[in-house]
Every structure is written in C-alpha cells, then in structure tokens.
Amino acid sequence: MAVWFARSRNLVSSLRHNLCLSTILVKGDYSHHRPIVSTCQLSPTVFLSPYVSSLRHESTAVEKQPDLVQHSDEEDVLQELDFPGGNVGCTSEMKFIPESSSRRIPCYRVLDEDGRIIPNSDYFPVSEKLAVRMYEQMATLQVMDHFFYEAQRQGRISFYITSLGEEAINIASAAALSPEDIVLPQYREPGVLLWRGFTPEEFANQCFGNKADTGKGRQMPVHYGSNRHNYLTISSPIATQLPQAAGVGYSLKMEKKNACAVTFIGDGGTSEGDFHAGLNFAAVMEAPVVFLCRNNGWAISTHTSEQFRSDGIVVKGQAYGIRSIRVDGNDALAVYSAVRSAREMAVTEQRPVLIEAMTYRVGHHSTSDDSAKYRAADEIQHWKTSRNPVNRFKKWVDDNGWWSEEDESELRSNTRKQLLQAIQAAEKCDKQPLKELFNDVYDVKPKNLEEQELGLKELVERQPQDYPPGFHV
Amino acid sequence: MAALLGRSCRKLGFLSSGHGARRSVSTETGKSLNLYSAINQALHIALDSDPRSFVFGEDVGFGGVFRCTTGLAERFGKNRVFNTPLCEQGIVGFGIGLAAMGNRAIVEIQFADYIYPAFDQIVNEAAKFRYRSGNQFNCGGLTIRAPYGAVGHGGHYHSQSPEAFFCHVPGIKVVIPRSPREAKGLLLSCIRDPNPVVFFEPKWLYRQAVEEVPEHDYMIPLSEAEVIREGNDITLVGWGAQLTIMEQACLEAEKEGISCELIDLKTLLPWDKETVEASVKKTGRLLISHEAPITGGFGAEISATILERCFLKLEAPVSRICGLDTPFPLVFEPFYMPTKNKILDAIKTTVNY
Numbered sequence: 001m002a003v004w005f006a007r008s009r010n011l012v013s014s015l016r017h018n019l020c021l022s023t024i025l026v027k028g029d030y031s032h033h034r035p036i037v038s039t040c041q042l043s044p045t046v047f048l049s050p051y052v053s054s055l056r057h058e059s060t061a062v063e064k065q066p067d068l069v070q071h072s073d074e075e076d077v078l079q080e081l082d083f084p085g086g087n088v089g090c091t092s093e094m095k096f097i098p099e100s101s102s103r104r105i106p107c108y109r110v111l112d113e114d115g116r117i118i119p120n121s122d123y124f125p126v127s128e129k130l131a132v133r134m135y136e137q138m139a140t141l142q143v144m145d146h147f148f149y150e151a152q153r154q155g156r157i158s159f160y161i162t163s164l165g166e167e168a169i170n171i172a173s174a175a176a177l178s179p180e181d182i183v184l185p186q187y188r189e190p191g192v193l194l195w196r197g198f199t200p201e202e203f204a205n206q207c208f209g210n211k212a213d214t215g216k217g218r219q220m221p222v223h224y225g226s227n228r229h230n231y232l233t234i235s236s237p238i239a240t241q242l243p244q245a246a247g248v249g250y251s252l253k254m255e256k257k258n259a260c261a262v263t264f265i266g267d268g269g270t271s272e273g274d275f276h277a278g279l280n281f282a283a284v285m286e287a288p289v290v291f292l293c294r295n296n297g298w299a300i301s302t303h304t305s306e307q308f309r310s311d312g313i314v315v316k317g318q319a320y321g322i323r324s325i326r327v328d329g330n331d332a333l334a335v336y337s338a339v340r341s342a343r344e345m346a347v348t349e350q351r352p353v354l355i356e357a358m359t360y361r362v363g364h365h366s367t368s369d370d371s372a373k374y375r376a377a378d379e380i381q382h383w384k385t386s387r388n389p390v391n392r393f394k395k396w397v398d399d400n401g402w403w404s405e406e407d408e409s410e411l412r413s414n415t416r417k418q419l420l421q422a423i424q425a426a427e428k429c430d431k432q433p434l435k436e437l438f439n440d441v442y443d444v445k446p447k448n449l450e451e452q453e454l455g456l457k458e459l460v461e462r463q464p465q466d467y468p469p470g471f472h473v
Numbered sequence: 474m475a476a477l478l479g480r481s482c483r484k485l486g487f488l489s490s491g492h493g494a495r496r497s498v499s500t501e502t503g504k505s506l507n508l509y510s511a512i513n514q515a516l517h518i519a520l521d522s523d524p525r526s527f528v529f530g531e532d533v534g535f536g537g538v539f540r541c542t543t544g545l546a547e548r549f550g551k552n553r554v555f556n557t558p559l560c561e562q563g564i565v566g567f568g569i570g571l572a573a574m575g576n577r578a579i580v581e582i583q584f585a586d587y588i589y590p591a592f593d594q595i596v597n598e599a600a601k602f603r604y605r606s607g608n609q610f611n612c613g614g615l616t617i618r619a620p621y622g623a624v625g626h627g628g629h630y631h632s633q634s635p636e637a638f639f640c641h642v643p644g645i646k647v648v649i650p651r652s653p654r655e656a657k658g659l660l661l662s663c664i665r666d667p668n669p670v671v672f673f674e675p676k677w678l679y680r681q682a683v684e685e686v687p688e689h690d691y692m693i694p695l696s697e698a699e700v701i702r703e704g705n706d707i708t709l710v711g712w713g714a715q716l717t718i719m720e721q722a723c724l725e726a727e728k729e730g731i732s733c734e735l736i737d738l739k740t741l742l743p744w745d746k747e748t749v750e751a752s753v754k755k756t757g758r759l760l761i762s763h764e765a766p767i768t769g770g771f772g773a774e775i776s777a778t779i780l781e782r783c784f785l786k787l788e789a790p791v792s793r794i795c796g797l798d799t800p801f802p803l804v805f806e807p808f809y810m811p812t813k814n815k816i817l818d819a820i821k822t823t824v825n826y
Contacts, residue, residue, distance in 0.1 A: 182574075216607035225606045232573065233606035237597045243563045244598070247570020247578070254525075254552065254576075261570070273590070277563030284558055285567070440608045441643050443667040446696065446743035 115395025165362030242278025249287030268299025329357030511653035530581030600644030658693030789826035
C-alpha cells in the first residue's frame, strides 16, 4: 500500500530519524554525502520499500555518473539521469502526481448563453454568408431529426438516431473543415454529411435501404457513407474508426495533401481500447488527425460518472503527447474556431489534435431507447430549452441583423416540405435487387456465393410467400 | 511481369525438407532460400513494385523477430517500413485506414497467438468494409501476416493455429503456404489481391524449409488447391507445415501398397472445393489433417462439404487427424500433435474400412 506524503521538508528529516536513512540526499547536502543506502530496518508501520528501492536505484546510477547536473534553481531536482526515453530530473522528494487537478480544465467559449460574444474572446470571425448557412444547416438538422424520428415511430423505417442538442458540434465542425478532409464518424454526426451536400433524399434512401441507397441497403438506418463527400461509412462498433483515422491521416501525410483526417467519438467510446490505440498511433506516427470527442454526458444509460474518473477526455490528450482543448460544444462559434485551429495545426505541423466538445444528448440514445427511464425530465428539458445550441447561435445571427422571423418560418416550412417529399419518395422507391445481397463481399463473387445465389433465386421463385416482396431476382 | 506458376505447378515438387524436391514442369530455377528469406524477397518486390505500399508491425524495423522484414527499412525508408506501438488492434486499424486510402498495408502480427485484440478490426471492420459501404469504400490493400503453428517449444502462446476463426468470416481471405517457393508467390498474390487477406506463415518452416525460389516477381493464384502428389486409394488434404508430415505418411503408406493423393489447399477461404471433390470422387476416401484442435477446426468444414458432394462415392468415413482439444501444451507437444504415425494409422484404417 503506497503511503502518500504531503510535499514537505519534514518528510526527509522525519525519515532520517525514523528509518536510519541518514544518507538521504537533501538539497544542499549533495556535495557532502555519498548517496549509499544502508540496509537498515524499516519501521514496520511505514511501508516504504518502493521509496527505498528507488533510492537504491539512484545510488547505483550515481556511481556510474561522474558528470552530474545540479539544478539549484529547481526546488526538488537534484540531478538528471539519462534513462531510455531521454533525460529526466530526479528528486528525493516523494511526491505523487494528484489524481486530479484542483481545477478542471476550463471550457473554451465565445458566445454566452444569450448569444453575445464574450468580450476579448479569441475566435475566427464568421461572415454573414457563413453564419447564415451554419444556422440554416443547424435548423435543417433539427427538422430532419424530428422527421426521421417520427417516421421510425410510425413504423416506416426500422431505426433512427437523432443528434438533438449537438447541432453546433455537427455543423460548426463541418464548416471549419475543408472538403478534402476525410471524415470518420461514429454515428451522431450526420450534420457533417449534411454540410458537405448529402441531400435529404440521400439520407432518406439510406434509412429506407431502397434501390437508390448508395449503401445498397446493407446496413441499419443512419449508417451513412459517401465517398463523394469524403465521409467514411459508419459502422456500429464503437471507436473502431479511431485507429483507422490515424492510418488515413498518415496516408494524407505521405501524399503531402493539404488535408487531415477528422474523426468523432462520444464520451463512452473513449473507454474502448481503440481510443487508446488511435491516439497513441496518431501521436507516434505524427499523423494529421483531429480527434473530436462529443462529451454529451451519456452513453445510452451510462452517465460519465460511470465511464471514467478523469477530468473528462481533454486531460487524456497529454498522456499521449497530443495537444488538446476543451470547448463548449453548444457554442457554434467556439466549435468553429477550435476545429479550424486544430485542423490547421494538424495539417501544418503534421500532428494529431484532440478536442473535447462539452454538450448534452437531448434525445434518446436511439429509437430503441427511452431515456426517461434513467434521466430526470427536467434535466432534459433544461438542455432542450435554455441550453439549446441552435437558439443560442440564432440569437447571435439575429442580433447581427442577418436573420429574421420570416426567414425562420420560411426555412422551417421549406425544410419540412422537402423532408416529407424525400421520405415519401424513398418509401415508394423500388427495393434493392436481390443480387446485391451477394455482391461486394469480395471484389469478385467467389464460387460459393455464385452457388448460394443460384440456390436462393430458385427457392424464392418456388416459395415467394416466404420472402418479402419487391426484391427483383 | 508476374508469371503465374499456378497451372504449371500442378506437379511441382513438395518441400525439400529431407525428401528431395521433384523437379517442376516449369524450368524455373532460382536461389536456394528458406521460408523467411522467400517472404523477405516477396516483401522487397511488393514494396519495389508499388510506391504506395507499407510494411509495419512490432519490431519490423530491424528485420523482425523472424527476420522476414530484413533490409526493408534501409532500402525503402522509415516512412514506409516502421515499428508500431505494441497494440494489435492499433496495427490492424491503422492498416485499414491506410488501405481505405488506396495504399497497400502489409501488416505483421508478431505471433498468430496475439492476433485476437485485432479480431474486432478484422471481422467487424476489414471484412465488411466494402460490403457495408455499397462498394464506395474498400480496404482491399490490407494484408495481415502472422507466424503460426507448432515450433517444438512454443507452448500455449507461440504455437497456435487460429485459422478456423478467420475462415468463418465472409469478406476476408485466409491463405497458408507450405514452402518457400509457394510462400513468395502466394504472398505477392495476397498483397495484390483487392481484398483483405490474412496470411499465416508456418514458423516451423522459417529456417527448416529450403527450396529453389525463382528470384523474379511471380504470383501463385489464390483459391486454387494443388495436387502435390497423385494417388488412387485415398485423398489427403492439408496446408502449411502439416503437409510435410502428411507427405511422410504417404511415403510410408506407399511401402505398404497404399497410393495416396495429397492436396495442398493453400487458400482456406474461399477454398477450392472442386479440386478436392474431383480427387475424392476418384479415390473414395478423405483424410484431413491440421495442427489446430479438432473440434470446430477447418477440417470439419471440408468434411461436411465433401460429404454433401461425394456421399455415394465415399468408401469410408472422412478422417480428421488434428490437434487435441486442449490449449497447445508445452511438454506434451509430441502427444498433442497430429504425427506421421497417427496419420498413417488413419490411412490404413480408412483404406481397410
């Protein structure tokens, strides 16, 4: 059991008295003592063997090191040692790094809750055109989420995941990237795809898995992907995209492209081994990757207090040698600035950067979840209303005179119409042909799949009642 | 360009380990190389022929713990040949990312026994990358190499044959070479195949097997099994180092008047059912042998398939001579292994059924 000592000069003197370690080095003593540890008896009440053994280690090193550096201006450091990994100062003061800082890492924000720029903020200015587009897209994302959620409730699609409450992260991060940046999403970032030009029809086609779905109906709804938009296809396993992002970033580096990999993860996903793998690889390989963690407080029903004991995610960056920032994820301007800076650093310095965007998951985890079972209704309401990122940004855009209530109702009504039409069209659209069940397992269909396809065709023709209609053979 | 030795290899000699190689139909000669040198050659050729190819994994920089990557970092630079942190899920995940961008990522897992942390990336990501994206994306450039199999003293964690786990995953290929010459050609095919491939190298043969290996760039086709010894009384199917043992059993069986046909499967997924089927229809008997434990081993898949296709032609039950259903033991290895005599006994039992 390790005994934690408060940083104190008394430690050394008390040790000297109690443990016969009369040869413990003290700053200033150095020149007078040979640092040899005698094999003296330890007080049985104080378990200090790690301390003693480290002293012994030091003394061995010292014997071999005639050239010693004395840092008299450093309070505790007595000399430097050259272990593999570089020089490290040593100290005779036994001090554990505390498990947490006295102060949590502060959150970077630009807009206050009333949508006003906080004086003296650092931020990239956003033009009217850009701001209006950002706002429109945030509102569109909201409307889209409501429509598809309802479609699932009506039984028209099988599943849906909303991004409610995280519109600022979705849109502002996308706005800060270049179209050449390769995005590896988790699953709560459809706004990035929306920003890049994926249409409501395309979203609907994937959710319905119809003939027009470029994913060919193979995956559950919301598992979007689009090579035209540099947005890698979503997969359900959590965090698998993180080490892949390191590889993507490395490829961009090798090709000397002015682009980076950008990958998203939730707070829960950072507990996966792939989080560790991804960050460590990106750091060691010096790959241009922006890791963006959406800390929205909940991994399905698991609150962050059950997910980690650290000060969130931002503090983990330094452990990997990665520059990090915590940002108010509900502040579109802050997210925009942070992602833009991170992207620039990643590309120009060829290094990974970690952003922890603090936010709240307003919606349920998915349509298979009822978060009222594990969260207070007033907590959800609070974040849905007074902490709503869309309203907050709207206030700022409004205040600048760039948006009006007419614009608002026109946008909402047009978007609703567009989505309704998209969903209706997608629903009516033909199904994927049956052959797509067997294609793309490999680049070329192997013999076993040719046989299985023939067998299935024959079976479907013989017993069509066993199978859903509309899948042309 | 790459010469396809496939068809001309039908009568190719087998491992030269102690029994003398039969001369192949093709007049290809080469340099006498062991397995790790042949693999090394393949990697040199792969990196030389495609500037967007990379070799990485634990300790590959200095040449690797089995010397398969010797000279690569010096020749192609540390940007393309590099050590990775000790993290198999990271190695494969990073490789998938590189491959998704159109590069060839030739990844080394130090021992097949340590491939499991990467199982999620292989099964859920690599294998499904093309299919799930509607062919918008693929990681076909990914090749995972890992030494597998008994080595005499490897115990639980340096001897495993995990091929069966991977044969159950649509979307990847699984390839196992039997000799240096085969390894070079097969590895080059794997690297250039537009699908993610797991390539298990029989570590026992890294130094033990020596063979004439043509020095030029050549590829041996995947999913084509090879009859490496013709016979009439019984068909034996195997892969990797086990073929040497099986071959010895065939030679002894021959002394007792039993004519054995020996097939090297080479690619386990997707596997060449037609070649095995044609052979069993001729001989009426099948024996499969692998080091991996018998239950759930790949021999079961071959047995079930051949039963379906050749039932009326079979004169005896399909025999499987495999490892025992235990973790790979250390001191008990000689008892665990599917030995020549276990196979010979089974050949006789099957023939006399």
